[in-house]
Amino acid sequence: MTSSKQDIEMLKYEEKDFIKEKLKKIPNSPGVYMMKDRHGGTLYIGKSKNLKSRVRTYFSKGEKPDKIVRMVHNLKDISFIVTDTHLEAQLLECALIKKLKPIYNVQFKNHQNYFYIDIGHDIRKKPLLISFIRTDSNSYGPYRGKGMIYHILKQMENIYPIKRVGEDFDFDFSIFPQKMKEQDFKENKLSLIEILSSEKGNTEFIEKTKEKMMDASTLSRFETAKAYRDIINGISYLYYNNLKAGYKYLDKPTVFGEKIEKGIKVFYIVSGVIILKRVYENIKDDDVKKFIEEGKALTKIRGESKDEKRSLDFRRIVSLELQDNEGKIIFL
Known part of the structure; x- marks a missing residue:
């Protein structure tokens, strides 16, 4: 279904000062955005490689699905969290959805099922x-x-x-x-x-x-x-898609670096969870060795997650991200 002309009028939030001001503040960076209602409750959580570009689409001209019309009609605020990489944005989005369970999100909410x-x-x-x-x-x-x-x-x-x-x-x-x-x-x-x-x-x-x-x-x-x-x-x-086969390798530590504006950001990941991350301007072999040893020590302290249903979504995000090698260096 598409929205009616009357509903489309509700989308003209670009005329409201608070939306204009919010859009000015949102950067062209990876991150997570949260749509809030008048009570401060979270209506929807999303992620993007470019926050400003993504959020603007909600207020662009043209017909919108009824779901978007209703959400924007109830929208009273937009908050955002900037991340260095798209991977961090995806994992943060997943974690926030599981915690807050926004009404307009479908994916990631009901891992217990x-x-x-x-x-x-x-x-x-x-x-x-x-x-x-x-x-x-x-x-x-x-x-x-x-x-x-x-x-x-x-x-x-x-x-x-x-x-x-x-x-x-x-x-x-x-x-x-x-x-x-x-x-x-x-x-x-x-x-x-x-x-x-x-x-x-x-x-x-x-x-x-x-x-x-x-x-x-x-x-x-x-x-x-x-x-x-x-x-x-x-x-x-x-x-x-079986945890015992297709995602089994993720039980072992995965260490990789991704190029960012400030240099390279290195991640130590186990079971889809970021155990350690650090930015290096110029990374050397000794840096990698020390980083891996620190990641191993933190993994022992943290222990393994017992909720494999909850961890499934995080594993999938990491697995898919590692298939995209652009701008990445695999260390382990």
Whole structure:
């Protein structure tokens, strides 16, 4: 839905002095901005590589979504926090949203609702189950997006049982899920454990599924080929978004520097949390060694986070940021 002409008029906050003054003060820097109501409550928290440019978009001409119209209508103040880097802005935004839970933010607020996937032990139940706690070593996750995950699990039911045959996996697509015997269920369970736990098993399963997808396409069985393609995408998502696999490397310290105006800012990060950060005008090898030793000592004092659902969002932010190497130097 788009806003009405009357609602659009509400967006003309550029005519109000306090907005004009706020926009003058907001710098062209990375950071976090907070939209406040008349009671000082936080309506929305956002981040940007350029705060001034981002905040101005809320008051630009043109139609706005109803959500933005309502938020700006209730807006009475804007505060901001400047950061040296976009990474710090992203992590700060995430932490503030979790703490303050602004009404207009959706992402990051409800990590307690993240869930796990369990491999079933009972033939009377489904081979893959959704759980809200980590039950044992065969729990995978935590994951977000229950609807999407449920769809992936439903798709997998059409290729059960999956069996190991030497160095290969054996399975076939069926329009209707097949009822498994006890032995089939056990073999299927072992295959699922390997596919979700082992990079080798995951890769081999995906390669076999690709072969079957190509065969189905050659035979003009396009719906079956599409189903195989969706299974490939789904199982890849489950594996690489699993804390025990795709984000496991983040349990080890990550040390990198990012170029900023004042030199280079170095970060010591564990499990998506910045343990130590420091700015150097000119960094030397000895500086890096001392920084790493200090980071290790602080990590021992701080201890590990026990709330892996909460840490998931921070891990994802760091993981995605490290994939962008522009302006960064990886030390460890």
